[in-house]
Amino acid sequence: MIVKIIKWILLLVAFKVVVTLIVGQLYIDPRRDIPARAQLCRAFGPNVVFIGTSRTQYGIDPAFFDSLNHQKTRSYNFGIFSLSPYSSIQIADDMLSASPAVKTIYIELSALDYSTVALPPQQVVRDAIFRARVLAGCSHIGLQEKTGSFLAGLNTTLFQMVSIAPQVLSVKKALNPGTDPIEGRANLLTNGYQPVTAALFKTNERIAANKTSTEQMLALRPQTQRNTYFISRINQLITRATRLGKRVIFYYPNNITRGEQQILSQVAPFLPEENLIRLPNQPEFNGLFKPENLFDAHHLNRNGAAIYTRFLQEESARR
Template sequence: MYRQRLLITLLSSLLIAWVCGTYFDHRFKENWQRVFFDKGDACANSTPDYDLLFFGDSRVQFGIDPYYVDSCTKLSSFNFGIAGADPRVTALFANWYLENHPAPKIVAINLDEYSIDSTDAFEAMFGLLYYLKSPTVTDAMKKMHYNTALIKLLPFTKYSFFDDYNRMTIFRSDLNASGSAYGKYSYRGFTSLNPLNFKDHAIVIDDGKNKDFKINLAQVANMENIITSFLQKGTKVLLFYPPIKDSIFETEKIKKEIAIKTGTQLSAKFNIPYIRFDTMSLFKTDMFFDHAHLNETGASILSKKMGEEINELIFKQ
């Protein structure tokens, strides 16, 4: 009798955990669909294939709208930019995409100061735990010390690995919150920023830390591996530096100069273009959401110019 009650209790507990986990899955995916899961689904699903892929951090995610790029190039593109992404994240999504798709014709990779700095974006990318059917993702998460075997067996246990912020967003998404930085428009991985909340997100604190900034050689090596991998597959690769406000602090400019020097060196080493959008006079102050991110108007201008540059640099070589 005792064993029977124990078994019933155990099965009931597992059933409740499964129901709660299924509900949490639905809510978390719903809340982060257009800024993360659209990108994961594009990698995991075998169709459609894209001709042109964009990789990078939030300056790509909020700055490159495939709609305008495609209208110029007549290609089919997707934006894999993710806030906080470093070359490790870019490599993961690139390899994951190639797991289920042929190599694209072209990839455009953002190389700025955030690309060559240390971040914890990879370690905190909990959305990847929903895609453990992928060998690429599973291997990456194992290296981050996640118990992937347990999560595969009991999917609801992944929530025990979430940090407080991501647990909170199961029930409340920043995408829909009052005062959110996110706009309403999204398309193939691109998400607009909300111009009405510019003042809330435009403040940058100069803490002086950047004056001692040093390049992260491991991140540069990761970037070189990404470039080499695509070139070996016959994909044309270009690097670019997005627009940025001239009013950034002197210590931010130090990081920018180091990043541009790195991009120039990689461009020469691999004989690939490095487009400097920061030197173009197209981007006015009112096109920025904050010092480094474009608003929807600025993103449309950048995307059209990106399409023109691709036509000029890639198709007319």
């Protein structure tokens, strides 16, 4: 029975690989495909790279960052939808070796709910192991919640390995692009940024919930409980960059969900201050949650990106 199940899984994986290769000739969304985005990044030739989720994609304006640096930097926005912490660390690690011109790498400090949409098939299991070990290190999360989260992640992993849903979505976008900033076609500038001018008319419950979780994250007090595995992976990357004469700096995203706050509260307080950028104080902090600076509950529009980018540049200059 086990042998038969393995054969069926291998058959489904092979089918997905074939479908992926075929659809890849039609349309690839570089906001969801790491190899495609890496190729665009190399073509741009940056010396500074921002790696993160869709919050980075819409929240950091490289051209504005470079102008504030008087063009001493040439930065690239490597935002990938639903990018996992494992993948962001892996991308940065690969970049340290393969991109000599890149001297500084900024990485969004995130711990989003489980998603493997951007994962290459060969990294799905590794990502699941990373997530499991991070969860195991969260001493304040109960066993039942950990188990539920792990099983949900395992289900997502298995589904992602065999599902052709992302490829179906790519075909739909190729045939009917749409205008939605996220669900529509990618509209990236050469520096990887996708500006959005749309804005919300009023605040909502999700914005308020994100703001509360983010404020709790900023109000952390020194504690003894720490996620040793997650911290060790981050410190290993920082150490490797230092040996190569480069810098890796982690930064808070423009908002933090409740689930992220539970994990990152045992990570951020233990990272080196010179390698971590938190969020601004008032009034800039409130600006990140004003509806006129957002196009949805999680993502900044062009106005919000200007506030966020300026803060990151100012903090970077201090380092």
